[in-house]
Amino acid sequence: xxxxxxxxxxxxxxxxxxxxxxxxxxxxxxxxxxxxxxxxxxxxxxxxxxxxxxxxxxxxxxxxxxxxxxxxxxxxxxxxxxxxxxxxxxxxxxxxxxxxxxxxxxxxxxxxxxxxxxxxxxxxxxxxxxxxxxxxxxxxxxxxxxxxxxxxxxxxxxxxxxxxxxxxxxxxxxxxxxxxxxxxxxxxxxxxxxxxxxxxxxxxxxxxxxxxxxxxxxxxxxxxxxxxxx
Amino acid sequence: xxxxxxxxxxxxxxxxxxxxxxxxxxxxxxxxxxxxxxxxxxxxxxxxxxxxxxxxxxxxxxxxxxxxxxxxxxxxxxxxxxxxxxxxxxxxxxxxxxxxxxxxxxxxxxxxxxxxxxxxxxxxxxxxxxxxxxxxxxxxxxxxxxxxxxxxxxxxxxxxxxxxxxxxxxxxxxxxxxxxxxxxxxxxxxxxxxxxxxxxxxxxxxxxxxxxxxxxxxxxxxxxxxxxxxxxxxxxxxxxxxxxxxxxxxxxxxxxxxxxxxxxxxxxxxxxxxxxx
Amino acid sequence: xxxxxxxxxxxxxxxxxxxxxxxxxxxxxxxxxxxxxxxxxxxxxxxxxxxxxxxxxxxxxxxxxxxxxxxxxxxxxxxxxxxxxxxxxxxxxxxxxxxxxxxxxxxxxxxxxxxxxxxxxxxxxxxxxxxxxxxxxxxxxxxxxxxxxxxxxxxxxxxxxxxxxxxxxxxxxxxxxxxxxxxxxxxxxxxxxxxxxxxxxxxxxxxxxxxxxxxxxxxxxxxxxxxxxxxxxxxxxxxx
Numbered sequence: 001x002x003x004x005x006x007x008x009x010x011x012x013x014x015x016x017x018x019x020x021x022x023x024x025x026x027x028x029x030x031x032x033x034x035x036x037x038x039x040x041x042x043x044x045x046x047x048x049x050x051x052x053x054x055x056x057x058x059x060x061x062x063x064x065x066x067x068x069x070x071x072x073x074x075x076x077x078x079x080x081x082x083x084x085x086x087x088x089x090x091x092x093x094x095x096x097x098x099x100x101x102x103x104x105x106x107x108x109x110x111x112x113x114x115x116x117x118x119x120x121x122x123x124x125x126x127x128x129x130x131x132x133x134x135x136x137x138x139x140x141x142x143x144x145x146x147x148x149x150x151x152x153x154x155x156x157x158x159x160x161x162x163x164x165x166x167x168x169x170x171x172x173x174x175x176x177x178x179x180x181x182x183x184x185x186x187x188x189x190x191x192x193x194x195x196x197x198x199x200x201x202x203x204x205x206x207x208x209x210x211x212x213x214x215x216x217x218x219x220x221x222x223x224x225x226x227x228x229x230x
Numbered sequence: 231x232x233x234x235x236x237x238x239x240x241x242x243x244x245x246x247x248x249x250x251x252x253x254x255x256x257x258x259x260x261x262x263x264x265x266x267x268x269x270x271x272x273x274x275x276x277x278x279x280x281x282x283x284x285x286x287x288x289x290x291x292x293x294x295x296x297x298x299x300x301x302x303x304x305x306x307x308x309x310x311x312x313x314x315x316x317x318x319x320x321x322x323x324x325x326x327x328x329x330x331x332x333x334x335x336x337x338x339x340x341x342x343x344x345x346x347x348x349x350x351x352x353x354x355x356x357x358x359x360x361x362x363x364x365x366x367x368x369x370x371x372x373x374x375x376x377x378x379x380x381x382x383x384x385x386x387x388x389x390x391x392x393x394x395x396x397x398x399x400x401x402x403x404x405x406x407x408x409x410x411x412x413x414x415x416x417x418x419x420x421x422x423x424x425x426x427x428x429x430x431x432x433x434x435x436x437x438x439x440x441x442x443x444x445x446x447x448x449x450x451x452x453x454x455x456x457x458x459x460x461x462x463x464x465x466x467x468x469x470x471x472x473x474x475x476x477x478x479x480x481x482x483x484x485x486x487x488x489x490x491x492x493x494x495x496x497x498x499x500x501x502x503x504x505x506x507x
Numbered sequence: 508x509x510x511x512x513x514x515x516x517x518x519x520x521x522x523x524x525x526x527x528x529x530x531x532x533x534x535x536x537x538x539x540x541x542x543x544x545x546x547x548x549x550x551x552x553x554x555x556x557x558x559x560x561x562x563x564x565x566x567x568x569x570x571x572x573x574x575x576x577x578x579x580x581x582x583x584x585x586x587x588x589x590x591x592x593x594x595x596x597x598x599x600x601x602x603x604x605x606x607x608x609x610x611x612x613x614x615x616x617x618x619x620x621x622x623x624x625x626x627x628x629x630x631x632x633x634x635x636x637x638x639x640x641x642x643x644x645x646x647x648x649x650x651x652x653x654x655x656x657x658x659x660x661x662x663x664x665x666x667x668x669x670x671x672x673x674x675x676x677x678x679x680x681x682x683x684x685x686x687x688x689x690x691x692x693x694x695x696x697x698x699x700x701x702x703x704x705x706x707x708x709x710x711x712x713x714x715x716x717x718x719x720x721x722x723x724x725x726x727x728x729x730x731x732x733x734x735x736x737x738x739x740x741x742x743x744x745x746x747x
Contacts, residue, residue, distance in 0.1 A: 083305030083465055091465065093306050094260055094291055129594045131565060133610045133658075134583055143606075147597040175260075175291035178274070193410030194269050195417075195435035229597055229638050 007202020017179070022210065025183040028096055028170065029163035030214075032103030033111075036159050040108045041152065044115030045141040049123060059116065065109035074172030077102040081173065094175040099183070102169040107159035114155035119144050150222050157218050164211050184210075258287035259470045262299070262307035264378055265408035267453070268292035270336075270428030270497055276486045280477055286470050294408065296376030302326060302456075305463030308471040313453040314378035327456035328468075332507035333478050334487050334498040338382060338449040339427050341413070342368075342442035343420040356446040357390040364392055367401040369421035373412050374404030382451060383424045389448065413439070426451055428497040452507050453498075455479075478502070514575040514585045514661050515693060516540040517562050521571035524557050531557045532717045535571070539662070543709020544684070544694035546725075548701065550746050553714040555697035556591070559664045562695060563588045584611075587660035591667045593651030595639035600631055600650050603639045607657035625653040629683055645676025652683055656692075663687060665696040669703060681706060701741070705729055713737055715746060 010018045047058055079085050081093040081101075092098045122144050130140055145152070167185035174181035176190060184207040191200035267273065268290060277288045293301065295312040302310040303326050310327070312318060321327050340359055342351065348368040350359040363370055373380040387394040394402065405415055409429040416423035417437035425433075430441070443449075455475050460466040477483040484500035491497070501507050517539040524532040532554045539545055539562060547555040560566050561573060564583050575581035596603050604622040613621060626632045629649040634642060639650060648668055655663060665684070669677040684707060688694050698704055704711060708725040713736070721728065721737045732738045740746045 083463055085304075088305070088465075094289065126594055128565070128590055132563070132583070132588045132590075133607060133654075135610055139610070143596070149597075175289070177260075177289040177291060180289055193265070193408050193414070194429075195410055195414055195433040197435055229599075229640075 007199055007206055010202075011206065018206075020179060021182055021184055021187050022206070024096060024181070025164060025185070025207070026210070026214075028099045028103060028183060029160055031100045032107060032163045033156055033160040035100065035104040036108040036111050037156055039104070040111030040159075041115050041145055041155075042141060043108075044112035045119045045145050046137075047112070048116045048119035049140050049144070050137060062109055062113045062116065066113050068106055068109060069168065070106055070166040071168035071172065073102055073106045074169035077105065077169070077173050093173065094177060094181060096174070096181055098173040099170045099181060102173045103163040103166070106166065106169055107163050110162060111155050111159045114158060115145075115148075115152060118148050118151045118155065122148055150226055153218055153222050157215055160214065161211060164207070164214075256287065257285055257470060258289055259308040259467050259474060260289045260291060260306065261309045261311055261474070262291050262293065262301040263311040264295050264298055264313065265292045265410070266377070266379060266426045266429045267311070267313070269408070269410050269432060270426070271432055271492070272428065272487070272490055272498060275490045276483070279486050280474065280483070283477070283482075284473055286473060288474060294373075294375040294377035295379075295381070299326075302458045305458065305465060308458055308467045309455060309474055310458060311453065311455045312378055313451050314381045315452055315454060317378075317381065318454050318456065321456065326459050326462055328459050330454045330456050331475055331479050331502060332504055333453045333455050333502055334484075334500045335450050335452045335507065336498045337427050337444070338379065338424055338451055339430055339441050340422060340443035340449075341416060341425050341430060341439050342422040344438045344440055345420070346442065348422070351440070351442045353443050354445045356386055356443050356449055359443045360386060360390045360392065363401075363422055364397065367399060369419055370402050371412050371416045371419075371421050371423040372402060372404045373409065374406045375408070377408070378451065379409060379424060379426060382449075386424070386448065428492075431492040431495060431497060452501075454507075511585065512576055512578070512581070514581055516576070517662065518574045519558075519561065519568075519571070520574075522561060522568040522573060523570035524554075524561060524566065525569040530717055532561070532568075534718055535561075537562075537712065537719060537722070539693065539695055541691070541693050544688050544696055544707050545710050545712060546704045546708035547695070547697040547712050547714060548699070548704050549714035549720070549740065551699060552716075554717040555714050556666055557717075558712075558714065559588065559666050559695065559697055563664050584658065585661040586664070587655035587658055587662070588664040589648070589651045589655050589666065589668060591670060593647060593654075595642070595647055595650065597640060598638070599636050600639045600642065600646075601626065601635035603650060604653050604657055607654040611658035613657070621657070625656055628656070628686070629653045630679060643676075645672045645679065648672065648676070648680055649683065652680070652687075656687065660692060662693045662695065665694065667697055667699065669698070669700065677703070713740065715740075 047055065047062065077098065078093065080087050081090065081098050082088055083093070126144060130143065135143065165185065167189050170183055171186045171189065174186065176182050176186040184203060188200045188203045191203065273290050281287060291301065291307065295314045295317060298310055298312050299317055299321050301307050318330055322330055340356060348359070348362040348366045350362050353359050372383060384394065405412060409425055410433065412423050413425060413429065413433050414435055417435050417439050420438055422442065455478055457468060457471045457475060458466045460468045479502035484502055487498050487500045488496060519535050519537045522532065522535040523530065535558065547558060549555060561568060563586055572579060596606055601622050604625050605618045608618045608621055626635050629652055631646060631649055631653065634646060639647065642650060669680050672680065681703065684694055684696070696707065705725070710722070710724050711728040712722050713720045715736050721732065721734045723733070728737065729741065732741055736746055
């Protein structure tokens with residue numbers, strides 16, 4: 001990115017480096033949100049609906065994992081994916097795939113914990129009907145997840161927001177490589193360390209704007225869905 | 231309708247995960263280098279030339295020197311390009327590198343506040359200047375991160391006869407971060423800091439900081455490049471990596487380095503031919 | 508080919524339901540046999556809902572036992588229940604019925620046709636595509652009935668099905684109940700509306716404070732109540 005341009009000049013001129021960075025940020029964090037949803041939603045629903053020894057402890061741990069420090073996740077994934085590590089042969093370190101993996105691990109607990117709470121609350125309402133229809137555990141999980149879909153959008157947004165905002169994990173496993181693994185947050189960290197604070201601040205505002213747009217789109221989808229499905 | 235959009239989502243997700251990985255199989259190498267080299271903007275200037283010539287994509291992971299050498303030890307980089315000769319020699323003796331090639335040098339400068347509490351501005355004697363800073367207890371920011379700059383700083387204290395680990399006081403602040411962060415901190419707290427000239431020239435947040443001491447021969451900072459030993463890590467792309475090294479020490483590469491200027495000032499001085507470097 | 512096992516008669520022997528310190532039902536001895544609808548009446552809080560759940564198999568007695576066709580642990584595949592406030596799934600009316608059909612094991616290829624039949628039975632054919640949560644109270648009650656009938660039950664339990672409905676909706680629901688009963692489905696229903704009890708009951712069970720006070724054929728109950736409580740209740744006075 002040109003040294004002396006302000007963030008807004010870069011946006012208006014459609015600076016290709018900036019576009020690459022924004023695209024990568026969205027791909028990484030949206031993919032992580034999708035992956036974390038696939039893992040976290042059924043898991044959260046399962047914890048909500050099943051009864052097993054140690055359930056309360058599991059819930060406490062799951063809630064606590066919402067606060068996983070991104071740098072710690074980054075370090076752990078780095079050690080796993082390093083050539084000297086157990087999964088080194090996959091050659092994934094310093095790639096966007098590694099960043100997606102790290103962020104998925106980071107936000108899966110958030111989505112699972114919020115799903116658990118939502119589904120557990122819904123269960124109070126749905127319990128009689130589903131019991132009367134003899135629905136088994138798997139059926140209950142599927143039915144409640146689908147019926148709770150609008151509330152769960154909020155959980156997904158929480159996960160996405162956390163992923164889009166973090167820098168600790170992606171910078172360690174991605175390496176902040178120019179044009180390849182540089183995201184908005186790592187670019188902001190870089191420009192700050194170079195002392196180009198106005199540019200860093202401008203990029204920060206762009207990042208916030210993007211997250212707001214994603215939230216607005218999700219809100220729109222939710223409203224449309226509610227109007228259609230009640 | 232529902233199944234169609236579900237399938238589309240899965241397809242998008244899968245391509246996102248795998249598409250990027252496919253392009254990584256094109257000609258590319260990972261170079262572990264330092265934050266100060268990256269912050270100077272040198273790579274942005276010379277690497278496109280290398281790519282145009284060879285088609286090789288050079289991915290630079292910028293860390294502190296200690297971390298860069300560690301990354302290379304772990305086999306996570308193909309080439310390592312840092313500026314701390316003793317650490318590089320150790321790296322070689324441990325068998326992690328194939329051969330060390332000198333590439334270029336730049337110099338360090340001692341940055342300080344305009345007010346100059348240690349009264350050293352304009353001096354050409356870095357050792358005396360450090361002594362004055364300690365005597366006056368003037369605020370000094372150290373990178374404290376095992377980087378090349380940090381190691382140069384430590385050896386200068388030694389030359390000045392000061393055991394900084396023992397004799398440091400509250401005036402000596404170790405931040406454990408890169409050059410840019412150190413300069414930011416020095417700017418915010420009006421303190422002295424040792425910086426490489428390249429980062430200083432591109433640094434924008436100077437506040438009241440100016441160059442206090444420069445030109446002492448002991449402030450010269452030598453860069454070396456090494457191929458990570460494929461015998462230790464078979465995954466190292468040794469042919470592509472060697473091409474980069476060969477280019478850096480070639481007359482073309484050396485000229486590209488010399489041509490890099492900020493505000494008309496040359497930052498790095500190529501010296502691949504200097505066998506003692 | 509063996510005939511499916513019958514859930515009737517449902518026999519409650521010396522059944523009681525105790526929750527903590529509270530005795531909700533006590534000394535319940537009752538037989539629900541095939542035939543005309545059995546209607547549970549009595550003041551609120553008397554235990555009608557709990558008795559329905561017990562007979563459905565949704566809860567186990569704290570004391571005594573419940574048998575279905577002579578069996579103690581009979582799966583509920585041939586019994587269905589409509590709750591006082593039925594919960595609609597977040598999908599269309601037809602979607603709700605298809606869900607119930609799926610739960611009952613009906614093959615996917617047959618579900619559309621069966622759902623259409625059930626919608627027609629309860630008079631909701633025009634509203635099949637409407638989101639179920641957007642239906643009126645009466646329409647939701649009818650949809651819940653259709654859902655319950657999806658499993659082709661032998662016994663249908665109804666907990667105050669018309670409690671919150673206006674007269675038109677009430678009539679619609681009662682007509683469906685009559686149709687269902689004429690198809691040889693045993694209806695067991697709780698109501699606090701004595702008029703409705705008169706309209707629908709084959710026999711009446713009156714509950715007061717967790718005990719069965721009187722059991723009789725409808726005509727006998729309404730014309731010649733045997734107990735003082737029944738008399739007070741039928742006279743429209745508060746029974747405390």
